[in-house]
Amino acid sequence: MRPLATLSNAATTTTIATPTATTTAGAAVPGSAPLRATPLRATLVGATLVRATLIGLTVALLAATAAAQVPEPGPAQPMTYRCESEYVTRVYVDGNQYDWEQEVQPTPRVAQLIEGEFRYDWTGYNDASFMLWCRQTNAALFFAVVARDNQITRPENGRDGDRFQIWFHLDDNQLPAPNRTLGFEIPVWPVLADGSSSVNWAPGQAGRSGQVPASRAELAPRRDGEGYFLEFSIPLSAIGAQIGFAPIRFAAMMRDWDYDTRREQEAVISTSPFNRNNPETWGTLEFGRFHQTLASIRTALSIDSSVEPDLVHWANVAGDARNEFVALLGEHLVVAGEGIPGFSFTNMRIRTEESHTPTELTFANLDPDPELEILYRYRVTRYLDERQMNQEFVAVFDVESDGMSRAAHQETAAEIPGVGRIEAPMELRERGNYTIVRFRRAVSRGLERAQWFDVNAQRSKDWEDMLMPWDSRSKIDYFNTGRGWQYTIE
Ligand SMILES: [Ca+2]
Ligand SMILES: [Ca+2]
Ligand SMILES: [Ca+2]
Numbered sequence: 042m043r044p045l046a047t048l049s050n051a052a053t054t055t056t057i058a059t060p061t062a063t064t065t066a067g068a069a070v071p072g073s074a075p076l077r078a079t080p081l082r083a084t085l086v087g088a089t090l091v092r093a094t095l096i097g098l099t100v101a102l103l104a105a106t107a108a109a110q111v112p113e114p115g116p117a118q119p120m121t122y123r124c125e126s127e128y129v130t131r132v133y134v135d136g137n138q139y140d141w142e143q144e145v146q147p148t149p150r151v152a153q154l155i156e157g158e159f160r161y162d163w164t165g166y167n168d169a170s171f172m173l174w175c176r177q178t179n180a181a182l183f184f185a186v187v188a189r190d191n192q193i194t195r196p197e198n199g200r201d202g203d204r205f206q207i208w209f210h211l212d213d214n215q216l217p218a219p220n221r222t223l224g225f226e227i228p229v230w231p232v233l234a235d236g237s238s239s240v241n242w243a244p245g246q247a248g249r250s251g252q253v254p255a256s257r258a259e260l261a262p263r264r265d266g267e268g269y270f271l272e273f274s275i276p277l278s279a280i281g282a283q284i285g286f287a288p289i290r291f292a293a294m295m296r297d298w299d300y301d302t303r304r305e306q307e308a309v310i311s312t313s314p315f316n317r318n319n320p321e322t323w324g325t326l327e328f329g330r331f332h333q334t335l336a337s338i339r340t341a342l343s344i345d346s347s348v349e350p351d352l353v354h355w356a357n358v359a360g361d362a363r364n365e366f367v368a369l370l371g372e373h374l375v376v377a378g379e380g381i382p383g384f385s386f387t388n389m390r391i392r393t394e395e396s397h398t399p400t401e402l403t404f405a406n407l408d409p410d411p412e413l414e415i416l417y418r419y420r421v422t423r424y425l426d427e428r429q430m431n432q433e434f435v436a437v438f439d440v441e442s443d444g445m446s447r448a449a450h451q452e453t454a455a456e457i458p459g460v461g462r463i464e465a466p467m468e469l470r471e472r473g474n475y476t477i478v479r480f481r482r483a484v485s486r487g488l489e490r491a492q493w494f495d496v497n498a499q500r501s502k503d504w505e506d507m508l509m510p511w512d513s514r515s516k517i518d519y520f521n522t523g524r525g526w527q528y529t530i531e
């Protein structure tokens with residue numbers, strides 16, 4: 042637990058730097074000069090009173106002059122957010138921001154115009170822009186929004202009022218396509234009254250309308266009419282999937298009206314370009330629970346936090362229908378997820394020599410169970426008496442509730458640089474409810490038997506060699522008909 046933005050002494054005005062975080066697209070955040078904030082209350086962290094160096098929510102609203110030279114908006118970029126699972130202060134959806142501001146990460150100001158005309162419908166940061174934070178529990182997602190808006194409006198004369206929207210896309214092939222997109226809308230105009238709002242289904246979703254059960258939304262106005270603070274919760278049950286670990290496609294947007302001219306159109310400020318029908322255009326919400334698991338894997342395997350996962354994939358390889366995280370982390374192939382009876386992560390050390398170079402991680406269902414197997418390809422460079430050979434391999438990993446096993450480990454090519462190569466590529470042969478992983482007798486591409494040498498003669502092997510072009514046998518098969526993995530050479 043690491044509070045990030047605890048604030049100093051209650052009685053004095055505190056100078057706090059606004060965040061200089063960037064979006065994933067690398068765009069700098071405007072308005073990052075230090076400013077005067079309103080007094081904030083003291084917080085004890087352990088026994089130490091810490092002076093803040095990061096943002097507090099109260100300082101998020103900048104002086105109006107910041108909007109004077111707003112550059113013409115460029116193409117919107119999809120942004121990535123993290124929904125934190127590691128925090129001390131419980132969130133109460135009551136319109137009061139103290140439960141957030143004691144521990145918040147710096148976050149970019151969103152000012153990407155995706156609908157409406159620049160200068161006419163949207164004049165800059167003070168017209169409409171926002172900052173967003175997310176926290177997760179096992180039951181709900183909580184969001185906090187600090188928005189600037191020069192004019193908060195109710196629906197009027199057939200025009201909508203100000204609203205905030207959050208969208209999710211569920212990567213679940215079991216669901217009919219229209220049900221994979223979920224939009225939530227929170228009316229902002231109740232901030233003009235008592236601030237009590239609601240989370241509603243966004244318009245245009247078949248079978249879904251009205252208020253979302255067990256959700257909450259509360260608003261509070263910012264001083265000097267500069268905008269609003271919004272917090273809301275959405276129960277995971279309303280999102281309808283077992284979300285909270287794997288990253289999810291996501292977009293948040295502010296739909297702003299000001300009613301200052303008759304010709305005005307709605308201005309939309311969004312975390313992504315957001316084509317509703319194309320989730321590829323959305324951004325990403327990552328979850329703290331995943332990052333906690335990743336940290337515990339690093340600790341268990343003594344892997345430094347500077348080592349980033351490589352060949353990262355999300356695929357259903359074990360447990361329930363949720364996707365697991367599959368990646369290389371240091372020397373290990375790692376699988377992690379929730380909903381797997383037996384473990385939260387499993388690993389196997391597979392990079393055991395310096396020249397081991399991963400080339401591909403793919404997935405296929407090869408055995409009768411519905412989960413995918415992992416196909417991993419790599420190459421190594423080895424020497425015998427200063428003679429070099431480059432070898433290629435494929436390994437098949439099967440993940441069960443007792444962990445990960447290597448179902449196949451097969452040499453697929455050997456190359457002497459400048460001379461030629463011998464290769465036996467993998468073939469997949471479907472056989473109803475299982476698939477044979479087949480490697481036929483290798484063929485030579487310019488490498489003759491007299492030129493070949495056994496570079497691994499002195500080595501203990503945990504793989505199967507290719508059947509060389511001069512071998513009398515014709516193929517190696519790996520398969521699992523439901524009675525465990527076997528292989529045959531014939
Ligand atoms: Ca506005
Ligand atoms: Ca407005
Ligand atoms: Ca799974």
Ligand SMILES: [Ca+2]
Nearest residue numbers: 408410412413
């Ligand atoms: Ca399977």
